[in-house]
Amino acid sequence: MPSSHVCPRYAYRRPAALDGPGRAEDARVVVVGGGVVGLTLALDLARRGVASVLLDEDDTVSVGSRAICWAKRTLEIYDRLGLGQRFLEKGVTWNTGRVFFRDAEAYSFDLLPEQGHAYPAFVNLQQYYVEEWLVEACAATGLVDLRWRNRAAAIENRPDGPLLTVETPDGAYSLRAGWLLACDGARSGIRQALGLPFVGQVFRDRFLIADVRMDLPYPAERRFWFDPPFHPGKTVLLHRQADGEWRMDFQLDADSDPEAERRPERVEARLRAMLGPDVPVGIGWASVYTFRCRRLERFRHGRTFFVGDSAHQVSPFGARGGNSGVQDADNLGWKLAAVLEGGAPEPLLDSYDAERGPAADENILHSSRSTDFITPKSGAALAYRDAVLELAETHALARPLVNSGRLSRPTVLAGSPLSTPDGGAPPAALPTGSPPVDAPVLRDGRPDWLLRHLNTGGRFTLLAFDETGLRAPPAPPGVDLVVVAEREAAPGHLPGVLVDHSGLAARRWGCVPGEALLLRPDGHVAAGFRAPTPEAVRSAHARALGNAVAAAAA
Amino acid sequence: MTVLRTEPRLADPDGFYAALMEAHRDLDEAASRRLDARLVILLANHIGDDAVLREAIALARAAGGGGAAPDAER
Numbered sequence: 001m002p003s004s005h006v007c008p009r010y011a012y013r014r015p016a017a018l019d020g021p022g023r024a025e026d027a028r029v030v031v032v033g034g035g036v037v038g039l040t041l042a043l044d045l046a047r048r049g050v051a052s053v054l055l056d057e058d059d060t061v062s063v064g065s066r067a068i069c070w071a072k073r074t075l076e077i078y079d080r081l082g083l084g085q086r087f088l089e090k091g092v093t094w095n096t097g098r099v100f101f102r103d104a105e106a107y108s109f110d111l112l113p114e115q116g117h118a119y120p121a122f123v124n125l126q127q128y129y130v131e132e133w134l135v136e137a138c139a140a141t142g143l144v145d146l147r148w149r150n151r152a153a154a155i156e157n158r159p160d161g162p163l164l165t166v167e168t169p170d171g172a173y174s175l176r177a178g179w180l181l182a183c184d185g186a187r188s189g190i191r192q193a194l195g196l197p198f199v200g201q202v203f204r205d206r207f208l209i210a211d212v213r214m215d216l217p218y219p220a221e222r223r224f225w226f227d228p229p230f231h232p233g234k235t236v237l238l239h240r241q242a243d244g245e246w247r248m249d250f251q252l253d254a255d256s257d258p259e260a261e262r263r264p265e266r267v268e269a270r271l272r273a274m275l276g277p278d279v280p281v282g283i284g285w286a287s288v289y290t291f292r293c294r295r296l297e298r299f300r301h302g303r304t305f306f307v308g309d310s311a312h313q314v315s316p317f318g319a320r321g322g323n324s325g326v327q328d329a330d331n332l333g334w335k336l337a338a339v340l341e342g343g344a345p346e347p348l349l350d351s352y353d354a355e356r357g358p359a360a361d362e363n364i365l366h367s368s369r370s371t372d373f374i375t376p377k378s379g380a381a382l383a384y385r386d387a388v389l390e391l392a393e394t395h396a397l398a399r400p401l402v403n404s405g406r407l408s409r410p411t412v413l414a415g416s417p418l419s420t421p422d423g424g425a426p427p428a429a430l431p432t433g434s435p436p437v438d439a440p441v442l443r444d445g446r447p448d449w450l451l452r453h454l455n456t457g458g459r460f461t462l463l464a465f466d467e468t469g470l471r472a473p474p475a476p477p478g479v480d481l482v483v484v485a486e487r488e489a490a491p492g493h494l495p496g497v498l499v500d501h502s503g504l505a506a507r508r509w510g511c512v513p514g515e516a517l518l519l520r521p522d523g524h525v526a527a528g529f530r531a532p533t534p535e536a537v538r539s540a541h542a543r544a545l546g547n548a549v550a551a552a553a554a
Numbered sequence: 555m556t557v558l559r560t561e562p563r564l565a566d567p568d569g570f571y572a573a574l575m576e577a578h579r580d581l582d583e584a585a586s587r588r589l590d591a592r593l594v595i596l597l598a599n600h601i602g603d604d605a606v607l608r609e610a611i612a613l614a615r616a617a618g619g620g621g622a623a624p625d626a627e628r
Contacts, residue, residue, distance in 0.1 A: 387592040391592055397595075397599040
């Protein structure tokens with residue numbers, strides 16, 4: 001019963017530059033790495049009208065499931081990119097985590113206890129599906145030049161853009177990149193070629209990860225065991241994926257032999273201990289890993305940007321690797337498009353590092369703390385870990401201390417240079433830098449979701465709250481107006497107005513009629529207005545586009 | 555700006571001490587350690603004030619002659 005999934009092979013095409021003068025070529029934007037992050041960024045740019053060349057040294061998608069837990073914010077980003085529904089249809093939706101200690105359940109938690117969101121807390125789906133869909137979607141735009149078996153072998157960082165040497169099966173060519181987006185993973189060749197230190201904490205513990213096809217009577221939940229009878233003294237993590245496949249993660253001894261541990265008979269023995277002799281299992285991809293929590297000091301180096309794992313690396317507990325990489329892409333895409341197509345000043349791009357650097361620190365902090373709880377490093381650490389778990393079963397007070405992974409949530413970009421200080425903001429509104437929140441609405445009498453109508457076309461949105469939608473503040477050029485009304489004055493009297501029939505939109509965004517928020521193209525709050533005036537909105541818009549001087553003068 | 559109360563406050567110190575020792579009776583080293591840990595967690599939750607708890611951690615560490623914790627900022 002091996003995995004049913006067959007990785008596609010993408011056709012290599014001989015690059016024209018190999019036959020051109022000087023075997024050299026110019027490209028405005030080059031993405032290195034055709035994994036989830038590189039493909040997402042290329043697709044995001046294409047949706048904003050920006051063409052790119054994407055280089056990948058291989059000709060297929062990821063082998064094995066790899067990143068599987070796609071968080072709500074990531075799903076919302078993919079909804080904007082046109083792929084969200086496919087996650088819901090193909091993937092496994094889950095909201096509940098269940099924690100076991102020894103032979104009993106310690107407690108469970110619901111990651112999305114409230115209703116009224118288009119997307120759940122998480123969808124589990126093997127990474128290769130996501131990459132396949134992204135490749136299809138990139139190709140369909142006609143703006144992403146996908147170059148398989150094109151390896152960025154050398155880089156020279158010049159003031160006017162990096163010069164790459166690209167190797168192909170037919171030889172090498174030079175590629176001068178106006179902008180280079182290094183999405184080439186934790187072992188980033190671009191990062192190494194530039195000699196940039198990638199520093200942080202090393203964890204010695206080894207983990208066995210495997211994709212297993214089997215019929216298990218478990219619901220779609222995250223299940224985590226501390227010190228279970230079938231794997232004493234260690235932890236086990238179980239996730240359900242698409243196609244009746246499960247993801248197993250067994251903690252191993254730090255000095256265990258990776259080659260021996262990933263052999264199918266060895267993996268099967270561990271599964272038999274857990275499930276008994278009768279459950280048929282089909283073991284697919286298996287791997288033994290260790291991990292580090294580390295980051296680059298800066299994510300921008302001239303005209304080269306590091307995005308996703310090439311910039312920062314975390315432990316897998318908490319699903320913060322893939323999800324933070326997608327948020328990086330979401331953060332950089334609109335800024336690069338604004339500079340290349342919209343006349344925004346180039347320093348806008350510095351805000352990528354200013355915003356995503358602290359986000360990486362937040363993810364690394366959570367990830368390191370989870371790892372310390374999961375793998376105690378001393379007798380005291382073990383005693384406290386077990387004490388917390390012993391109390392958790394009967395005493396709610398101990399449950400917040402149980403840390404089997406703090407699951408990915410979008411980062412609030414607090415202190416962003418693009419945000420307008422909260423002086424004139426509504427007192428209860430989401431603070432500046434907050435990610436957008438969904439709510440059910442009625443549009444022309446039909447149920448709809450608020451997030452579907454924000455930042456369409458990749459633009460800024462002035463999100464205005466009103467009683468009936470008749471009063472609407474003016475939106476300056478480049479800003480779309482979206483009005484959320486408490487109620488309709490008469491059925492169908494204002495087509496396109498979003499009616500907040502449940503009151504959840506106003507409550508979640510913290511706004512009352514008359515108030516408004518300026519949202520960036522990635523949906524994060526740039527500014528809030530108790531009484532939006534054209535000048536205030538224009539000024540906040542200019543500031544969010546990096547025109548700090550213009551904002552000060554306005 | 556001391557927030558941790560450090561003046562003697564126990565009405566029956568000997569009784570409290572005896573109860574603590576009694577709780578540890580017949581436990582091996584590991585079980586004793588877990589008991590103490592459970593106790594710390596219960597009391598910490600009761601106190602519920604982060605500043606008080608951090609001060610107590612620092613004071614406990616210093617009283618043992620260990621100096622400041624090397625990774626107190628983590």
